[in-house]
Amino acid sequence: MPKNLSLLKDKLFENIFNNAMGGIAILNINGQWIKVNKSVTAFLGYSEDELYSMSFKDITHKDDLDVNLSCMKSLLKGDADNYQMEKRYFHKNGSIVWAKLSASIVRNPEGEPLYIISQIDDISKHKKDKNHLEFMLGVAKEQNSRLSSFAEIITHNLRTHASNLMTLVAFLEEESHELTEDENFDLLKGSVINLSQTVSHLTEVAKIKAIDESNIEVLNLYDYVNQCIYNVSALAKNIHCTIENEVSENHNVKAIPAYLDSIILNFLTNAVKYRSDKRDPVIKLSSEIQDEYAVFHIEDNGLGIDLDKFGDKLFQMYKTFHRNKDALGVGLFITKNHVESLGGHIKVKSEVNVGTTFSIFLKAG
Incomplete structure (x- = not known):
């Protein structure tokens, strides 16, 4: 060179x-x-x-x-x-x-x-940022724990007071029959009943917490769907509702038994509740595997939901979209939290006066 x-x-x-x-x-x-x-x-x-x-x-x-x-x-x-x-x-x-x-x-x-x-x-800045993030996560975890304890105390106390009020209303109603004809007493009674229902809802919301991985089990989706269908069979028969179960017997999910039962039952009863009076209700249940998820589909031919109008409010608490006297706007809120706490998510397709399909993604077992 x-x-x-x-x-x-x-x-x-x-x-x-x-x-x-x-x-x-x-x-x-x-x-x-x-x-x-x-x-x-x-x-x-x-x-x-x-x-x-x-x-x-x-x-x-x-x-x-x-x-x-x-x-x-x-x-x-x-x-x-x-x-x-x-x-x-x-x-x-x-x-x-x-x-x-x-x-x-x-x-x-x-x-x-x-x-x-x-x-x-x-990498000093990266380490500093990481340590700060871990510190903030620790603070958030501690605050969340305190808020959770506070919510439990508050809901317990409210439940006690609401129960006492209900007892007093019943006592007055029994002892003073003339009160039953008083419009103001009816308003009071209705308010106490509404308070009791609200406290009951808040109690359910307060129960939603981060899940300990050790509590999660591998559960057969078909078995749980079949049990929920049995639980609503009498209601379905009375309204001439057909429920078609095409869920695979081989699909398992990672979940907590009580949560899975609540998730399926809530979507199933909603499909029944929001049926159309223009046709006999038909509910089709199916499942499939998508990547790491077992997807549970529940399709109905009911009233449907205007997703352009209500899509971003669908899972919010106390939001209702039909004039159903039994609609409280709590079930979907709690169910969504249950699904997400299990590492899953929900997708919705709906058309007004045609029907709705909910797709619940749960980690496959």
């Missing part, structure tokens, strides 16, 4: 090495710095001469040193060609900085180790 070309290549390598955005260092097999670029000196705060007079061990955090030395030993023995790790260094100003270290070894033709090439990337 011509001398000028060799010098040019050496100069090019020197420029690339010194001006690389990431830290690059060359160490001997004892861990002493023998060449570093500007990014390393900027990251660690030491001058080149200061680094050349020490080993990486001198500025490595003690909690990371044993792992680093173990990785380096494997590299020198030939058990590994390279390694990566996150580690802490002591900056010259005494602060701790985080780096992602990638190291590889250079050997001579005989296979003996000559030196170690290290790439040192500053």
Whole structure:
């Protein structure tokens, strides 16, 4: 190779090495710095001469040193060609900085180790952001726990007071028959009944919590659907409702038994409740596997929902979309929370006066 070309290549390598955005260092097999670029000196705060007079061990955090030395030993023995790790260094100003270290070894033709090439990337901000996020998640978890306890106390107390009011109303009604003809008493009684119902709903909402993974079981979807159909069979017979069960007997889901039963029953009774008076109700149940989910479809030929108008309110609490006297706007809210707490989600297709299809995605078992 011509001398000028060799010098040019050496100069090019020197420029690339010194001006690389990431830290690059060359160490001997004892861990002493023998060449570093500007990014390393900027990251660690030491001058080149200061680094050349020490080993990486001198500025490595003690909690990371044993792992680093173990990785380096494997590299020198030939058990590994390279390694990566996150580690802490002591900056010259005494602060701790985080780096992602990638190291590889250079050997001579005989296979003996000559030196170690290290790439040192500053991840201090990433670590700071991650630690802050973990701290905030911990705060949120603690606050959520406190709010959950508060909700339980409040709903318990409200339930007690509402029950007492109901007892007093019943007592007055029994002792003073003339009150039953008083319009104001009827208003009072209605208000107390509504209060009791509201407290009951709030109690159910307060029960919705994050699920302990240990409580989740693998459940057969067909068995639970079949049981729910049996539970509404008398009602279906009275209104001439046909329920077609095409759910696969081989589809399992990961769920809590009480939640799965509640989810299926709520959608099934809704399909019955919001039937059309223009035709006999037909409800078709089916299932399929999509990626990691077992999808339970429940299709009806009922009143349908105007999704353009109500789609974003469909699962909100106390939202109703038909003039059904039994509609409270609580069931779908609770059911959606149950589905999501199991790691699933719900999709809806609907057309007014044609019918609705709910697709419930649950983790396949």
